[in-house]
Amino acid sequence: xxxxxxxxxxxxxxxxxxxxxxxxxxxxxxxxxxxxxxxxxxxxxxxxxxxxxxxxxxxxxxxxxxxxxxxxxxxxxxxxxxxxxxxxxxxxxxxxxxxxxxxxxxxxxxxxxxxxxxxxxxxxxxxxxxxxxxxxxxxxxxxxxxxxxxxxxxxxxxxxxxxxxxxxxxxxxxxxxxxxxxxxxxxxxxxxxxxxxxxxxxxxxxxxxxxxxxxxxxxxxxxxxxxxxxxxxxxxxxxxxxxxxxxxxxxxxxxxxxxxxxxxxxxxxxxxxxxxxxxxxxxxxxxxxxxxxxxxxxxxxxxxxxxxxxxxxxxxxxxxxxxxx
Amino acid sequence: xxxxxxxxxxxxxxxxxxxxxxxxxxxxxxxxxxxxxxxxxxxxxxxxxxxxxxxxxxxxxxxxxxxxxxxxxxxxxxxxxxxxxxxxxxxxxxxxxxxxxxxxxxxxxxxxxxxxxxxxxxxxxxxxxxxxxxxxxxxxxxxxxxxxxxxxxxxxxxxxxxxxxxxxxxxxxxxxxxxxxxxxxxxxxxxxxxxxxxxxxxxxxxxxxxxxxxxxxxxxxxxxxxxxxxxxxxxxxxxxxxxxxxxx
Numbered sequence: 001x002x003x004x005x006x007x008x009x010x011x012x013x014x015x016x017x018x019x020x021x022x023x024x025x026x027x028x029x030x031x032x033x034x035x036x037x038x039x040x041x042x043x044x045x046x047x048x049x050x051x052x053x054x055x056x057x058x059x060x061x062x063x064x065x066x067x068x069x070x071x072x073x074x075x076x077x078x079x080x081x082x083x084x085x086x087x088x089x090x091x092x093x094x095x096x097x098x099x100x101x102x103x104x105x106x107x108x109x110x111x112x113x114x115x116x117x118x119x120x121x122x123x124x125x126x127x128x129x130x131x132x133x134x135x136x137x138x139x140x141x142x143x144x145x146x147x148x149x150x151x152x153x154x155x156x157x158x159x160x161x162x163x164x165x166x167x168x169x170x171x172x173x174x175x176x177x178x179x180x181x182x183x184x185x186x187x188x189x190x191x192x193x194x195x196x197x198x199x200x201x202x203x204x205x206x207x208x209x210x211x212x213x214x215x216x217x218x219x220x221x222x223x224x225x226x227x228x229x230x231x232x233x234x235x236x237x238x239x240x241x242x243x244x245x246x247x248x249x250x251x252x253x254x255x256x257x258x259x260x261x262x263x264x265x266x267x268x269x270x271x272x273x274x275x276x277x278x279x280x281x282x283x284x285x286x287x288x289x290x291x292x293x294x295x296x297x298x299x300x301x302x303x304x305x306x307x308x309x310x311x312x313x314x315x316x317x318x319x320x321x322x323x324x325x
Numbered sequence: 326x327x328x329x330x331x332x333x334x335x336x337x338x339x340x341x342x343x344x345x346x347x348x349x350x351x352x353x354x355x356x357x358x359x360x361x362x363x364x365x366x367x368x369x370x371x372x373x374x375x376x377x378x379x380x381x382x383x384x385x386x387x388x389x390x391x392x393x394x395x396x397x398x399x400x401x402x403x404x405x406x407x408x409x410x411x412x413x414x415x416x417x418x419x420x421x422x423x424x425x426x427x428x429x430x431x432x433x434x435x436x437x438x439x440x441x442x443x444x445x446x447x448x449x450x451x452x453x454x455x456x457x458x459x460x461x462x463x464x465x466x467x468x469x470x471x472x473x474x475x476x477x478x479x480x481x482x483x484x485x486x487x488x489x490x491x492x493x494x495x496x497x498x499x500x501x502x503x504x505x506x507x508x509x510x511x512x513x514x515x516x517x518x519x520x521x522x523x524x525x526x527x528x529x530x531x532x533x534x535x536x537x538x539x540x541x542x543x544x545x546x547x548x549x550x551x552x553x554x555x556x557x558x559x560x561x562x563x564x565x566x567x568x569x570x571x572x573x
Contacts, residue, residue, distance in 0.1 A: 089412060203432035207425050210409050213374060218425040218478070219398030265413040268431040 005262075009269055012261050016276040020069070023283035027065040028057060030287070032295060065283065070191055071244050072254075072282025073275035074236040077198055079251025080274045081233035084205050084267070085226065086144065089259075090154060090316065092251030093237035097161030098136045099246035102238045104164040105132025107171045122242070129238035136160055137234050161246075194235045198271055201228055205267035247282070248301045249308035254278045256315050281308070326371075326482060326513065330380035333363070333370040339378060340366045344540040346532070348515070350481070351508045355524035356517040358534035359558050364517040365406065365486050367534060371515060372403050372484040384482070398426040402478035404471055404485040409459075416462060416470050417455045420446055423474035438477075445477035446470075448503055464491040472500065476507065483507070485516035489523065501527045521554055522571040533557050 028040050035043075035053050043049040043057045079092035093099045109128040143156045204225040207215035212222050240247060258273045259265055285303040292298060326348040334340035340363040348354060356364045369375045371382055373389045382389045384400065392400075402423065411419065423445070424438035434442075446452045449469040454462060459470065468491040475483055489497045497520070504514050505527055518524040524531055525545040533541040533553060541553070548554060549572060555565040 087410070200430065203425065203428065203430055206432035207422065209411060209414060210419065210422055211407060213403070213405050213407065214409070214422070216374065216394065217372070217398060217401070217403045218422065219393075219395040220425075221394055259413050263413055264418075265411070266418070266432070268433060 005264065009262060009264075012258075012273060013276070016273065016280065019280045020276055020283070023280050023287065024065055024069065027068070027283055027287050028061050031056070031061065031290065064286075067243065068282045068286045069279040071240045071247065072250060072278040072280070072285075073195075074191060074240050074278070075247055075250040075282070076254035076274040076278025077195070077271055078233040078236035078240075080255040080267075080270060081198065081201075081205075081229050081236075082251070083255060084208050085229045085233070086153065087211070088153065089256060089319070090252055090312065091157075092249070093133070093233065093240075094246055094248045094251055095154060095161070096136070096140050096157035097159070097164060098133050098140070098157075098234065098237050099241050100161040100164035100168070101136025101139075102129040102133040102234075102241035103246050104168045104171075105129055105135070106242055107168045108132075111171055126239055126242045129242035130235055132164075133234035133238040133241070134230070136164065137230055141230070191236070191239050194232050194239075195275070197228065198232050198236075199268075201225070201232070202267040202271055205229075205271075209265060244300060246301060248305045249312055250278055250281055250304055252315075253308035253311040254281055257311065327383040328371065328380070329383060331370060331382060332378040332380055333366050333375070334378050335366070335375070340538055341370070341534070341540065342538040343380060344542070345380075346542060348513060350513055351511045352529045353504060353508050353514045353516070353527055354530050354532060355528040356515070356532045356534055357519075357521050357524050357554075357557070359536055362534045362536050363538060364534050367532075367540075368403075368484050368486050368515065368517060372401060373397065374403070395426065398478070400480055401482040401484060402475035402480040404475050404483075404488050406486045406490065409467070409471065411459050414459045415455065416451060416457050416459050416466070417442060417446070419459050419470050420451075420473045420477055423476070423478040426478065441477040441479065442473075445473040448476060448506075449473040450499065465493060465496060468492055469496065469500075472503075476503075480512065482513045482515065485514065487517050487519060489518060489520060497523060521548075521568070525549065525572055 025037060025040065029035050029037060033053070033056055035057060039049055039053055040057060043054050044062070047054070075093065082091040082093060082096065082098075083089050085091070105128045106125060109125065113124075139160055140153070140157055144153050147153055147156070204215070204220045207218050207220045208225070215225070216222055237251075254277050255270065255274045258270055258277055262269060262273060264270070281304070282300070285300050285307065289298040289300045289303045328344070328346040328348070330343050330345050332339060332341065332343045356367060358364055366375070370377045373382070376390065384392060389397070409419070420442045421434055421438065424434055424441060425432060427438060428434050443452070446455060449472055451466060451469050451473060454466055454470070459467065462470065468488070472485075472488055475485070489500060492500060501523055504516070508514055525548060528545055531543050531545065531548060533543055533548075535541065535557060536559075543553065552565065554560070554568065560568065
């Protein structure tokens with residue numbers, strides 16, 4: 001890496017870290033009840049403070065903010081993996097219908113298993129979401145073996161998303177899914193493990209940038225690598241979907257912005273950068289979702305669509321201009 | 326390298342009929358023949374990208390199928406005819422990707438890798454393009470970057486499918502010089518070439534890949550003497566006279 005790009009990488013990571021911390025504290029501090037920063041630090045590090053603020057921070061806002069960091073990061077990384085896999089910068093878990101597949105599986109699980117037995121666990125929930133994500137991904141891969149055209153593949157993904165959403169809506173008519181908001185530590189654990197594996201994949205992903213044949217010629221086992229990408233991206237989007245439902249566009253917009261900001265597509269840099277900025281995006285979106293019409297809470301997907309969909313459109317236009325296809 | 330009774334093709338379709346060949350270290354072997362005759366299929370079989378229908382390719386004593394991809398990647402590099410599309414990769418990034426077999430498990434490169442990339446770029450005369458975006462290079466420049474990539478992989482064998490495509494006449498001739506130099510340093514080059522005149526100039530031996538899948542192993546002298554080129558490409562007398570002038 002040349003000096004200039006090293007400085008750029010350091011700068012971007014510096015800014016991202018500051019933004020993550022700032023938006024994290026913003027989410028902790030501001031809400032129906034405002035808590036001062038000094039109080040927040042005191043509560044988190046010493047456990048002191050009045051009962052009410054402590055409950056708000058420790059039981060509600062801190063878990064939610066931590067979850068948001070993980071969800072946003074996970075979505076962005078999942079999007080990055082899918083983009084590498086399909087060699088298509090507009091691929092992402094939401095647009096390919098993978099999130100909707102996971103959501104449908106969760107809805108099925110909640111209604112038929114939890115509804116009839118009354119038992120649920122976050123482990124089973126994530127597992128079900130993972131199965132749904134894998135099935136949706138399987139369909140996409142099946143279709144992609146027949147159509148090589150990027151636009152058709154995306155169209156197919158969007159249709160799969162619609163089908164899954166429609167089924168989910170039918171199902172929801174039978175039951176309510178309030179169980180979905182059931183935060184647990186398991187998904188954070190599985191999440192950490194998948195992030196570790198994603199980082200270990202960065203060399204293979206690096207080689208993938210020049211296509212499969214060249215990747216193979218530098219010693220990458222294509223088949224294993226493909227399977228790993230699919231499992232990890234499905235697992236990441238499943239973790240997210242199990243707890244927050246399908247969240248739109250972060251998976252596409254964030255990796256794109258990071259490629260532009262870093263002027264690079266090297267996975268070992270882009271994976272952590274996407275993770276951090278995905279977190280920032282999600283934290284800010286969640287903050288807006290909570291605050292714009294407080295006390296009514298918006299769906300976070302509404303906010304992310306509003307901010308990220310225009311970025312995706314910009315990206316498509318720019319792509320069109322530079323490649324003219 | 327030893328090619329032992331190799332038959333190549335896809336599924337049931339035989340494209341290359343059985344043939345054997347022993348290749349010495351540092352040899353330059355060119356594949357010539359008409360379009361669609363199976364040159365690419367043969368090269369893919371030799372580099373292990375597709376499995377042969379029967380027979381084997383040996384590197385040293387080992388069947389290429391039993392060599393792990395990791396080990397193979399330090400011994401063999403390839404150039405394919407497919408067009409590479411990248412996002413945000415500089416010319417240098419593309420060349421450096423040839424060093425991935427030597428990089429750490431995150432794909433990060435050290436000074437040796439950087440130096441190897443520098444040397445390869447210098448050899449292919451693309452040093453000033455180093456920091457340019459790969460997508461913005463001309464087709465010929467892209468091709469030279471891919472060749473530099475294959476060179477900095479520091480292989481024993483370089484398998485090149487039409488390395489001269491997109492290159493102008495000067496760069497074609499320069500590439501021939503580069504290949505000659507690499508082979509004198511001990512690298513074995515197996516390349517398909519569209520220009521018989523170039524193949525005749527640099528090759529130690531030629532593989533004439535016929536339309537019907539037959540392979541004829543020959544030398545430049547023999548090709549010139551017997552005029553097999555005429556049959557190989559199905560040229561008329563008149564055409565052959567024109568082509569022959571370029572051989573001098």
